[in-house]
Amino acid sequence: MNVVRAWIEERLGLRAVTAFLEKKEVPRHKHTFLYYTGSSILLFLGIQIFTGVLLAFYYQPTLAEANASVVRIMTEMPLGWLVRSVHSWSATFMIALVFVHLLGIAFTKAYRKPREATWLTGVLLMGLSLAFGFTGYLLPWDELSLAATKVGTNLPKALPVIGTWLTQVMRAGEDVTGDTLSRFFTVHVSVLPLAVLAILGMHLFLVQRHGMSVPLEEERRKVKGPVLPFWPNFAFREAGVWLVLLGLLLTIAVLSAPGIGPQADLMAPAPEGIQPEWYFLFMFQTLKLFPARVLGLNGELVAVLIMMAGMAALLLLPFIDNRPFERKGKVITLLAWAGLAYALGMSIWSLL
Amino acid sequence: MNGRRRVMATVGILALGSLLAAGVLEARVQEATQPSVKPGPAAAPGQETSAAPRPAKERMAVYVLLAWVWFSIAVLLGVLRMRVREADRVHRMGLSRAAGKAPKGPGH
Numbered sequence: 001m002n003v004v005r006a007w008i009e010e011r012l013g014l015r016a017v018t019a020f021l022e023k024k025e026v027p028r029h030k031h032t033f034l035y036y037t038g039s040s041i042l043l044f045l046g047i048q049i050f051t052g053v054l055l056a057f058y059y060q061p062t063l064a065e066a067n068a069s070v071v072r073i074m075t076e077m078p079l080g081w082l083v084r085s086v087h088s089w090s091a092t093f094m095i096a097l098v099f100v101h102l103l104g105i106a107f108t109k110a111y112r113k114p115r116e117a118t119w120l121t122g123v124l125l126m127g128l129s130l131a132f133g134f135t136g137y138l139l140p141w142d143e144l145s146l147a148a149t150k151v152g153t154n155l156p157k158a159l160p161v162i163g164t165w166l167t168q169v170m171r172a173g174e175d176v177t178g179d180t181l182s183r184f185f186t187v188h189v190s191v192l193p194l195a196v197l198a199i200l201g202m203h204l205f206l207v208q209r210h211g212m213s214v215p216l217e218e219e220r221r222k223v224k225g226p227v228l229p230f231w232p233n234f235a236f237r238e239a240g241v242w243l244v245l246l247g248l249l250l251t252i253a254v255l256s257a258p259g260i261g262p263q264a265d266l267m268a269p270a271p272e273g274i275q276p277e278w279y280f281l282f283m284f285q286t287l288k289l290f291p292a293r294v295l296g297l298n299g300e301l302v303a304v305l306i307m308m309a310g311m312a313a314l315l316l317l318p319f320i321d322n323r324p325f326e327r328k329g330k331v332i333t334l335l336a337w338a339g340l341a342y343a344l345g346m347s348i349w350s351l352l
Numbered sequence: 353m354n355g356r357r358r359v360m361a362t363v364g365i366l367a368l369g370s371l372l373a374a375g376v377l378e379a380r381v382q383e384a385t386q387p388s389v390k391p392g393p394a395a396a397p398g399q400e401t402s403a404a405p406r407p408a409k410e411r412m413a414v415y416v417l418l419a420w421v422w423f424s425i426a427v428l429l430g431v432l433r434m435r436v437r438e439a440d441r442v443h444r445m446g447l448s449r450a451a452g453k454a455p456k457g458p459g460h
Contacts, residue, residue, distance in 0.1 A: 071401050081403040082414065233439045240432045247425045254418055257403030 020208075024230035027214045034104035035212060035234075036241045037097050043242050044094035045196070047249070048132075051087035052189065059139070061185035063178030066141035067263035074260065085257035089249055091133060095279050098126050106317065106336050109329065110213035116318035118210065121203040123315045128196050133277050135188040141181060142261030147270040149184075150176050152280070155287070158300040177266065275350070282346035283307060310339070360430055367423040374416045 009015055026035060058077060060069040073080040102122065105111055111119035138149040153176060156166040172179035218225050228234045276284050290303040313320065321332040 074401060074403055079414075085403060229439075229443055233436065233443055236432050236436045236439060240429055240436075243425045243428055243432075247422055250421055251418060254414055259400050259402035261400050 021231045022229075024208075025227040026230055026234045027212055027218065028226040028228050029215060029218050031104070031108055031215050032228075034101070034108070036238060037101040037104060038207070039238050040241060040245055041094055041097045041101060043245065044090045044097065044249075045200075047090040048087065048094065049193070051083050051090065054083050055087055056189060059185075061139070061182045063141075063181065066139065066181055067260065070140045070260050081257050082253060085253040086249065088258050089253045089256075091136065092278070093245070093249055095129050095133060098129050099279075102126055103336075103340065105213075107333065108213070108215040109321070110215075111318040112322065113318070115206070115210055115213060118203060118206040119318050120315065121199050121206065124199050125196065125203060127311075128192055128199065130279060132188065132192050132196075133279060135184040135192065137277055138176075138181060138184045139188065140260050141264050143264050143268070143271045144261050144274060146176060146264035146266075147274040148276045149180070150270070151274065151284070152276065153180070155300075155304060158298060158304045160301070175266075278347065281350040282343040285346040285350035288350075363426050367419070367426060370419050371416070371423065374412070374419050377412060 026032070055073060058069060058073050058080070060066060070084070073084055075081070077083075105119065105122070134149075134152060138145045153167055153170045156170070157163045159166065168174065170180075170183075171177070172183040214225065228237075275281070286307075287300065287303055290299045292299045294302045317332070321329045323329050
């Protein structure tokens, strides 16, 4: 056994990694639970990749076969319905945890110097997670997914100059067709995973480079607070959280497996009750409520510009709220709470 | 018997009880005449295909699997809790730091 270990060590030099993990410490305070969200996102990403590969063995991204192949996965493949359900629910769990992770960092001001780049990569990862959800929604190729994708890809059209071009790039043509389906599939299974792995690598490196941030009130004490060694104290606790989350995921996946609607018909009118995934509901509801014209401008354009400004503000938050640690930036906190309340309120309204 | 052991014993009995109940239910399903173990035909065109209902036998097997998963999780959580307590105790006593500083013997 020792010979094998020495052989591996000589070639990979893993001792440096284990030595780093042995020295790594995790701050212990009332917000320590937020540290579990990052690793739990990784857990669900792993499940997504694993179940995604299993689904890709049988899924066929063509106009004629997409819906039928998903139906086959659900009805003919052994436990295919469960694999699809776990894939779908783990996406929901992952995105919910991404939101919790991001909000936790925003409210504890962990994005401030020197962690601006960590925040930037984190927000990009959130954008990629949402892109995964958007592209994945079309793949079952049922009436609802077609209609929702038509609405979603129509959104950039309101933008001046590049709007129409952007919509054409997303749809691979003028309208949502079989070409859109194969483009979304390619993006979903190859472009986005590669982008996620690259940015995730940077994000993890930066997290290790700067260590774990402590909330403002802990930092003000100027005395080093209690810490937990990462290995084994924190890692074992993390493993417990993973186990509970896995159990919850499997239970929900079994008890509430998603179905699939009838095959999409490109010539049919949009069905009633079109709804995107829950994480896009607030945008969907905002667009529905926006008047056709605002101050003489196209209402949809104004809505898209406001959303883009919100996203840009979120991305550049560390540079907007760059006050020294002694000042809390209460306005930013207030705006963050208002934004959260708005998103929740609009999502609930959309469901009613 | 202390409190922790009592809780673990109760959880174990409950888990075993649920497994037993699931087993009895499954046995009933197996004894009953099954119209077909194959999944039902795909939904007619224009209808939604739901993930359920699946064949009763397969559904029951999944519920039994789920019960086993939760039982395994409960056991693993118990083991992890003990390991965490032990690791915390070692950390509090500073044994991990002391071990790092201990002089190495010849040959190291």
